[in-house]
Amino acid sequence: MANSFTRMISGRNTAVILASVGAGSLTSGYLLCDSTADAAERRKLYPPSADFPDLRKHNNCMAAALTPTIYGHLRDKTTSSEWTVDQCIQTGVDNPGHPFIKTVGMVAGDEESYELFAELFDPVIKDRHNGYDPRTMKHPTDLDASKINSGMFDERYVLSSRVRTGRSIRGLSLPPACSRSERREVERVCVTALSGLKGDLAGRYYSLGDMSDREQQHLIDEHLLFDKPVSPLLTASGMARDWPDARGIWHNNEKNFLLWINEEDHTRIISMEKGGNMKRVFERFCRGLKQVEHLIQEKGWEFMWNDRLGYILTCPSNLGTGLRAGVHVRLPMLSRDPRFKKILENLRLQKRGTGGVDTAATGDTVDISNHDRLGKSEVELVQLVVDGVNYLIECEKRLERGQDIKIPSPIPQFRK
Amino acid sequence: MPFGNTHNNFKLNYKVEDEFPDLSKHNNHMAKVLTKELYGKIRDRQTPSGYTLDDVIQTGVDNPGHPFIMTVGCVAGDEESYEVFKDLLDPIISDRHGGYKPTDKHVTDLNFENLKGGDDLDPAYVLSSRVRTGRSIKGFTLPPHNSRGERRGIEKLSVEALTSLDGEFKGKYYPLKSMTDAEQDQLINDHFLFDKPVSPLLTCAGMARDWPDGRGIMHNDNKTFLVWVNEEDHLRVISMQQGGNMREVFKRFCVGLQKIEEIFKKHGHGFMWNEHLGYILTCPSNLGTGLRGGVHVKLPKLSVHAKFDEILSRLRLQKRGTGGVDTASVGGVFDISNADRLGSSEVAQVQLVVDGVKLMVEMEKKLEKGEAIDSMIPAQK
Numbered sequence: 163m164a165n166s167f168t169r170m171i172s173g174r175n176t177a178v179i180l181a182s183v184g185a186g187s188l189t190s191g192y193l194l195c196d197s198t199a200d201a202a203e204r205r206k207l208y209p210p211s212a213d214f215p216d217l218r219k220h221n222n223c224m225a226a227a228l229t230p231t232i233y234g235h236l237r238d239k240t241t242s243s244e245w246t247v248d249q250c251i252q253t254g255v256d257n258p259g260h261p262f263i264k265t266v267g268m269v270a271g272d273e274e275s276y277e278l279f280a281e282l283f284d285p286v287i288k289d290r291h292n293g294y295d296p297r298t299m300k301h302p303t304d305l306d307a308s309k310i311n312s313g314m315f316d317e318r319y320v321l322s323s324r325v326r327t328g329r330s331i332r333g334l335s336l337p338p339a340c341s342r343s344e345r346r347e348v349e350r351v352c353v354t355a356l357s358g359l360k361g362d363l364a365g366r367y368y369s370l371g372d373m374s375d376r377e378q379q380h381l382i383d384e385h386l387l388f389d390k391p392v393s394p395l396l397t398a399s400g401m402a403r404d405w406p407d408a409r410g411i412w413h414n415n416e417k418n419f420l421l422w423i424n425e426e427d428h429t430r431i432i433s434m435e436k437g438g439n440m441k442r443v444f445e446r447f448c449r450g451l452k453q454v455e456h457l458i459q460e461k462g463w464e465f466m467w468n469d470r471l472g473y474i475l476t477c478p479s480n481l482g483t484g485l486r487a488g489v490h491v492r493l494p495m496l497s498r499d500p501r502f503k504k505i506l507e508n509l510r511l512q513k514r515g516t517g518g519v520d521t522a523a524t525g526d527t528v529d530i531s532n533h534d535r536l537g538k539s540e541v542e543l544v545q546l547v548v549d550g551v552n553y554l555i556e557c558e559k560r561l562e563r564g565q566d567i568k569i570p571s572p573i574p575q576f577r578k
Numbered sequence: 579m580p581f582g583n584t585h586n587n588f589k590l591n592y593k594v595e596d597e598f599p600d601l602s603k604h605n606n607h608m609a610k611v612l613t614k615e616l617y618g619k620i621r622d623r624q625t626p627s628g629y630t631l632d633d634v635i636q637t638g639v640d641n642p643g644h645p646f647i648m649t650v651g652c653v654a655g656d657e658e659s660y661e662v663f664k665d666l667l668d669p670i671i672s673d674r675h676g677g678y679k680p681t682d683k684h685v686t687d688l689n690f691e692n693l694k695g696g697d698d699l700d701p702a703y704v705l706s707s708r709v710r711t712g713r714s715i716k717g718f719t720l721p722p723h724n725s726r727g728e729r730r731g732i733e734k735l736s737v738e739a740l741t742s743l744d745g746e747f748k749g750k751y752y753p754l755k756s757m758t759d760a761e762q763d764q765l766i767n768d769h770f771l772f773d774k775p776v777s778p779l780l781t782c783a784g785m786a787r788d789w790p791d792g793r794g795i796m797h798n799d800n801k802t803f804l805v806w807v808n809e810e811d812h813l814r815v816i817s818m819q820q821g822g823n824m825r826e827v828f829k830r831f832c833v834g835l836q837k838i839e840e841i842f843k844k845h846g847h848g849f850m851w852n853e854h855l856g857y858i859l860t861c862p863s864n865l866g867t868g869l870r871g872g873v874h875v876k877l878p879k880l881s882v883h884a885k886f887d888e889i890l891s892r893l894r895l896q897k898r899g900t901g902g903v904d905t906a907s908v909g910g911v912f913d914i915s916n917a918d919r920l921g922s923s924e925v926a927q928v929q930l931v932v933d934g935v936k937l938m939v940e941m942e943k944k945l946e947k948g949e950a951i952d953s954m955i956p957a958q959k
Binding site for chain 1: 585586587588589592593596597598599600603626627628632636639640725726727728730731755781782786787788789791
């Protein structure tokens, strides 16, 4: 390699592009004036190849999909709220991931991100959502809870039932990108809408910043309080900025319908209760969602949604329904059976510890929920959880009786 | 964030009241200074590289601070930040650096011959001596803002400069991302290895992005001279050794720094410096000399004396635990260093450490003999 300093001396006031070290396709540019050049000039001095992240040790969907060519096409584009692809991928660059757990590795800053940076988002979506192709496929939305069959579980096994999703307010940037005023606007829009809820859905809002100690303790005791994200997957994307400004929790008086404002998404909507009445949980979920949607529409707002990606949320993994329907279920024998993993896989179910994602199971109780989010409707996914959990309980009962169990055939999904 | 004004034009569509951060629970220099009026006045500005007011203050908004510890609460993204946002940064600098005025001049003196004494601190008490500073390379933006391309450019330049040193400075560069396990263990054992920042004060400012890309450590064969590349600043330069010969440590520090600076200058990239703020670094607290010269010293009796903190204050010194900033002391051993950075020279600051530590060791010896030290308590320096 030629002596880079020699070249710099000969071209004192012009930028010099040099050959790089390491992986062949990188180049570096040097600025040879005294002041820091303006943004446009710097874009020229540092071509996309100079900025291409080193993803050789990375295991996430973004790293698998991002090529220098794609990066080259996208680096200099900005959405109308000035969000860039570098900002989308920062979390994936900063968090190489784990050999066994493939995270997504990128987020959207606004609705437009999914369009403008589709060249990168589409393969990531395909990878994460079992081959779903946003260019050719349509996502079905169905929030008619009456269609659910056998939604009542055996309560000797199922301790609690829960359905959650997220919703974004169209026209406002998403949590990684939003300014303080946008975030406060999201809070205003939601709190206004929620105050219009009546009957069993009527409740109140607790702003995280203004909470009294007593209120905070109450919410902790009820397992309702969310805290500032500590996971680097979230913090590296910028969604924890300005905490706790404009963050809060709303819950109804019964404490079985609950909204989080401005955590990882504009809103997270949760319906839950002790016991096994998943049908009732889902019914309240759908009813509550529809009423909230109606109330924000009265004020001229709407949720981000389109027929290719379904509901638009911060993380591509939550596109489509954004729905996770699950139970805490006691499966002492089945959970120790070597076939458990395969059974879950074929049923398109996922297990988590009882603390939620990335926690371990305590004792014999596991959190079982749907694995998929996109490509199937809410009703389909909840029915899948209902049928799946019923099957798991059957297996547990059979094992208790000393009988054998079968691994079910895999549930069909669109082509991988 | 690099390349682009990070949403700023878009944010200007919103009213000042809606964008102004809630600083009601905050205790840091930025929160003391930033009013809604000031925010409104300078929020449409940006440096040539696109750094904005919100970028400057984000770390201070995200970290309200502690009632007893006053952090700075803001960072610079490039050399121009200190100019473009002077309406915010000048009062903060004044508050942090003992009333330093926008018209004041800072004196740089890296002539180690000007230090008096410093070679006779009692090694029975002074276990180790260390001087560190930071340097920023002109023509690049700073760690909170720089892109991967720039960071790699800084690393490349730094490696060429550092590996060209000879004599007692001859050494090797270890990039963080390609370190072998054996190299890593060695660097940990030598207490040289720095790790990805975990303090939210740093991570919220964006300086840990893309870790460990472009980061590394150079040290000389004798393990007495060490440079960190692309941690909180472009370069952190450290000279250290066991025992109390601060004079030797400071000499090596000055000579090494000057050699490095010569090489960078020859290639059109001197260090960021001006006669008002001295050396320009990421955090306003490190302006001026950016120098922290200190010792690990055993002061079990003096440290529990009622007047210890006052003595330190009068000597213009600061105590830390032996793990560095925000750690506790272990076994009566303290890290004692200069409190000032801006408004006095490197020689002056190290002189304060040398004289002050010498005095405190004398006090410790007196207390060991059961004698009083009241007559030794110094006047305010």
